[in-house]
Amino acid sequence: MYKDLLTLRDINAAELEELFALTTYFKQNRGKVGCTDLKGKSIGLIFAKSSTRTRVSFEVGVHELGGNPLYLDSTKMQLGRGETVSDTANVLSRYLHGIVIRTFSQADIEELARVATIPVINALTDDYHPCQILADLFTIKEYSKTLDVKCVFVGDGASNIANSLMLGAKLTGMKMVIASPKEYAPSAAILKECAPYVEWCEDPAEAIKGANYVYTDVWVSMGFEEERAKRLATLAPYQVNKALMALAAKDVKFLHCLPAHRGEEVSADVMDDSNMSIVFDEAENRLHVQKAVMSMIFRNLAK
Ligand code: CP
Ligand code: NVA
Numbered sequence: 001m002y003k004d005l006l007t008l009r010d011i012n013a014a015e016l017e018e019l020f021a022l023t024t025y026f027k028q029n030r031g032k033v034g035c036t037d038l039k040g041k042s043i044g045l046i047f048a049k050s051s052t053r054t055r056v057s058f059e060v061g062v063h064e065l066g067g068n069p070l071y072l073d074s075t076k077m078q079l080g081r082g083e084t085v086s087d088t089a090n091v092l093s094r095y096l097h098g099i100v101i102r103t104f105s106q107a108d109i110e111e112l113a114r115v116a117t118i119p120v121i122n123a124l125t126d127d128y129h130p131c132q133i134l135a136d137l138f139t140i141k142e143y144s145k146t147l148d149v150k151c152v153f154v155g156d157g158a159s160n161i162a163n164s165l166m167l168g169a170k171l172t173g174m175k176m177v178i179a180s181p182k183e184y185a186p187s188a189a190i191l192k193e194c195a196p197y198v199e200w201c202e203d204p205a206e207a208i209k210g211a212n213y214v215y216t217d218v219w220v221s222m223g224f225e226e227e228r229a230k231r232l233a234t235l236a237p238y239q240v241n242k243a244l245m246a247l248a249a250k251d252v253k254f255l256h257c258l259p260a261h262r263g264e265e266v267s268a269d270v271m272d273d274s275n276m277s278i279v280f281d282e283a284e285n286r287l288h289v290q291k292a293v294m295s296m297i298f299r300n301l302a303k
Helices: 013-028 053-064 085-095 106-115 132-146 158-172 186-193 225-238 277-300
Strands: 042-047 068-073 098-102 120-121 150-154 175-180 198-201 213-216 253-255
Touching: 013 132, 013 158, 013 277, 042 053, 042 085, 042 225, 053 068, 053 120, 053 277, 085 106, 098 106, 106 120, 120 132, 120 158, 120 277, 132 158, 132 253, 132 277, 150 158, 158 175, 253 277
Parallel strands: 042 068, 042 098, 098 120, 150 175, 150 213, 175 198, 213 253
Antiparallel strands: none
């Protein structure tokens, strides 16, 4: 991870270890020590889609590192009226020191990063959500002290979360199974890239056997609202509920990137089970891990 974080392909195992050590440091010392890696730096946060966690954790994170976060609603930018990604990258590189961007097309952020002379961090596209999965892996390691665990993702196997989680399994050697219907099966190319760490299985009851972690995501991701009825019908047998969780390992933990839809991808009794559900620790870790990502990138550039 030198300048950009566009997918988890941008980080290697040694960098992940360094990142998690820094994340732990930020988490343990929050509010105690002044870390000034972003002092005097302005970071643009461009959002083309809704956000609660990502926006707030990045705004607070930039501020805590001594920097100045600028929230930019892309529909109010000229980008939203047809100015090219390339011209936007050139202009913003003259004002800002870094860009965090949530948008639809992965190709757009790849182009933004190619043209921009400043770091670009992917805050979610239709295809990937690397910052989320870094926080998830950190959370698993906090709970289990190791990533030598079995994590089963149940639901939309073609989502940005499933794609990034597969890359996360490859990065760490974590064993992962995706349980999804054929219509929402994981990308064959990413499955091949992440073999032998990731497998696909249509039957959630079979997949979940021995799972230490069960992860799900919404059935209707942002940008896919027109497919809502079809998705809800096809994915209905993939709800994470107490009956399914009973087939997992003893002490299984439940993960969800949030926002959650109780009664759809997860039942309320799983989501709200304080012994099983670790979703708020997971959400909190977004802040600590993203501070570590930004610090590492700016420390690397300063070398
Ligand atoms: N998990 C996540 O990225 O949440 P937001 O959409 O609220 O940012
Ligand atoms: N797959 C979801 C993730 C939200 C954080 C979406 O893209 O809407």
